[in-house]
Amino acid sequence: MSYSTQSKSVSNLIDEIESNNYYLPAIQREFVWPSGKIESLFDSLLRDYPVGTLLLWDVGKEAVHEFQFYELIRNFDVRERHNTKANLSNRERCIGILDGQQRITSLYIGLLGSYIEKLPNKWWTTRDAFPEKTLHINLLFVPAPDDPERRFQVRFRTEQQIKNAKEEEYWFPVGDILKEEWLALPHRGRSYPKPRLPLRGASAGLSKDARSARPPGFGEPGSLATAARPPESTQHSRSV
Numbered sequence: 001m002s003y004s005t006q007s008k009s010v011s012n013l014i015d016e017i018e019s020n021n022y023y024l025p026a027i028q029r030e031f032v033w034p035s036g037k038i039e040s041l042f043d044s045l046l047r048d049y050p051v052g053t054l055l056l057w058d059v060g061k062e063a064v065h066e067f068q069f070y071e072l073i074r075n076f077d078v079r080e081r082h083n084t085k086a087n088l089s090n091r092e093r094c095i096g097i098l099d100g101q102q103r104i105t106s107l108y109i110g111l112l113g114s115y116i117e118k119l120p121n122k123w124w125t126t127r128d129a130f131p132e133k134t135l136h137i138n139l140l141f142v143p144a145p146d147d148p149e150r151r152f153q154v155r156f157r158t159e160q161q162i163k164n165a166k167e168e169e170y171w172f173p174v175g176d177i178l179k180e181e182w183l184a185l186p187h188r189g190r191s192y193p194k195p196r197l198p199l200r201g202a203s204a205g206l207s208k209d210a211r212s213a214r215p216p217g218f219g220e221p222g223s224l225a226t227a228a229r230p231p232e233s234t235q236h237s238r239s240v
Helices: 010-018 035-047 062-066 099-110 159-163 172-180
Strands: 007-009 024-026 055-059 073-075 094-099 114-116 132-138 156-157 171-175 213-214
Touching: 010 099, 035 062, 035 099, 035 132, 035 156, 073 099, 099 132, 114 159, 132 213, 159 171, 171 172
Parallel strands: 007 213, 024 094, 073 114
Antiparallel strands: 055 094, 114 132, 132 156, 132 171
């Protein structure tokens, strides 16, 4: 039985998911987190709060063909919650998520995907009851001095909500921090603490290691804090 820990950036974790390395064993439940919990996860990352451990299994050749695995959800629709069965017939190994799939899927949805849920006070049969939303952060949000718990405003927003944003709002797509033009940005002369997502754990004993993920440090290229400022061309003058 082998155990080890490893630190991994959120961007590297997402890259590995996109490279079809991460899958869900059939024993895992479906994705159930509401949009508000995903927003809270990203808020916790920005605050450098611990969010628990990940337990991953390096699945070898025999096991990868013996057990059924499922793909992660990128674009979630509350009307169609089921994960797609993965075809691993040509694979010799993969990474199975034993604990932490709700958080990993939330990161995947928040950074690269979308979320569809029914609007309140709408019938399920109404055509516009299920708009597609993507995760954004309001770069012009100013926390109240007497409310230390509200330092960031991270929300899922529809295209219409973005178009109708108030003057004191500038909704930046969270997933854009992974784009090359943002990764290439300089430090901007600002200093921030460097948060780590302390995710530690052991492998299932069948192989390799349990890995952890951390977001890029605040102020580092590609971090949310680096992006937390509107482009120079914006008409707004305030920033966080």
